[in-house]
């Protein structure tokens with residue numbers, strides 16, 4: 001086999017964001033663009049001999065082309081064996097599981113998660129380390145540093161591998177193993193949850209609707225919910241992964257999962273509704289006529305995890321990203337376990353999970369997970385909910401109402417202002433930073449600002465520091481506003497404004513969320529001058 005060494009030009013725009021490198025497909029199609037980044041990964045990780053790598057993606061446009069290139073480059077960079085999902089398909093949590101189960105050096109995931117796909121959409125690539133989790137900052141920084149000075153990459157001159165045929169092929173010294181994307185993942189789920197109890201629940205006529213959003217979870221959901229657990233045929237909708245996600249936006253929020261939301265609020269609503277995103281790591285949960293805010297879902301799962309076999313001994317600790325609502329803190333407090341606050345990005349949970357400091361963690365952005373893998377896991381969250389529903393024999397509405405009655409309610413919403421000019425977004429954030437001190441003590445409507453800070457995380461395991469992770473404005477009442485710029489968008493900048501107000505058990509817990517947050521919403525505009533600086537009078541997405 002011939003290994004070619006190809007001359008290339010270093011680039012300055014390959015800094016991984018919140019979750020890997022995400023760019024327009026057209027950018028990735030430019031000469032050497034993908035190759036530069038992949039070589040930077042291989043050079044940064046310095047693979048030990050006999051390493052196995054996992055490769056797969058969410059099936060979006062450019063997935064298979066990118067996989068062929070990665071396989072040829074893996075062979076040229078001395079990898080011994082690669083596990084690839086059939087047709088190049090693997091969900092992000094399934095990759096995490098495979099890395100851990102087969103002791104791999106890591107995995108390469110091709111996905112831009114919830115971002116739209118297709119020739120004019122987005123593509124992405126991220127490296128997961130040998131613990132199964134997103135590469136920590138030290139590794140992504142090393143990849144970025146190499147990408148800025150790279151001058152050549154290595155690739156084997158061989159024909160493409162047939163990604164459709166399950167089995168083994170040789171690319172010279174490297175074995176490529178095409179595997180069923182679902183079976184290892186399904187086995188793990190069966191080991192965590194009470195499948196018999198969930199089967200009995202469906203046998204009573206319990207109905208569910210799962211929206212796979214034309215993305216990766218379709219095959220997983222069909223196999224697990226319908227074929228194995230007995231949910232009615234047709235319970236999983238939009239189940240075939242499509243390269244352009246059917247022209248839809250595979251972001252499971254009330255705006256983009258409209259088909260599911262309309263169904264759950266309609267006359268024929270199912271008992272339980274859920275959706276996942278492009279690469280299968282996020283989830284949203286609905287009951288008949290009710291949407292469960294992701295932060296509430298995280299708190300409820302933590303409070304009830306002991307009802308599933310895997311967590312019957314209880315959870316040892318919990319964690320949430322900083323902008324996620326503090327509902328889970330109240331649960332942790334009651335359980336007498338620590339609750340860690342990390343920056344946005346799943347990679348920050350990795351050390352806590354590896355060190356055994358937490359069992360469960362999650363984020364407002366619809367990600368929940370546990371120590372079973374090192375990624376957030378959409379199907380896992382749905383199964384934990386089903387397990388809880390099966391054991392308690394309660395409806396989603398009863399579970400959430402019971403929860404608020406026990407802990408009070410953290411009214412919570414995120415307002416996104418998408419596709420803002422980058423310069424304007426940065427000016428808005430630096431304006432906030434410069435006004436940090438003068439804001440303290442000011443009156444904003446009925447609220448008085450108690451503290452303002454720029455969140456900085458000190459990792460309790462390795463001591464690393466992540467600074468400038470978002471501006472927190474905390475009011476004397478305990479209400480909060482957090483401002484930060486998204487690290488996953490590809491169109492200009494996205495400003496995220498996270499709004500939270502706590503109401504204790506003796507107050508009105510049944511307000512409409514935006515109404516409950518009205519005063520905080522106008523305070524946010526006043527404090528950050530959003531409409532003045534962006535010219536936008538409303539957010540583009542409210543979740």
Ligand code: G16
Nearest residue numbers: 018019113344345346365486487488
């Ligand atoms: C990624 C990260 C999450 C983060 C989310 C949104 O999720 O893994 O930790 O919450 O992006 O990040 P941002 O607010 O910076 O856009 P995913 O599902 O896109 O990989």
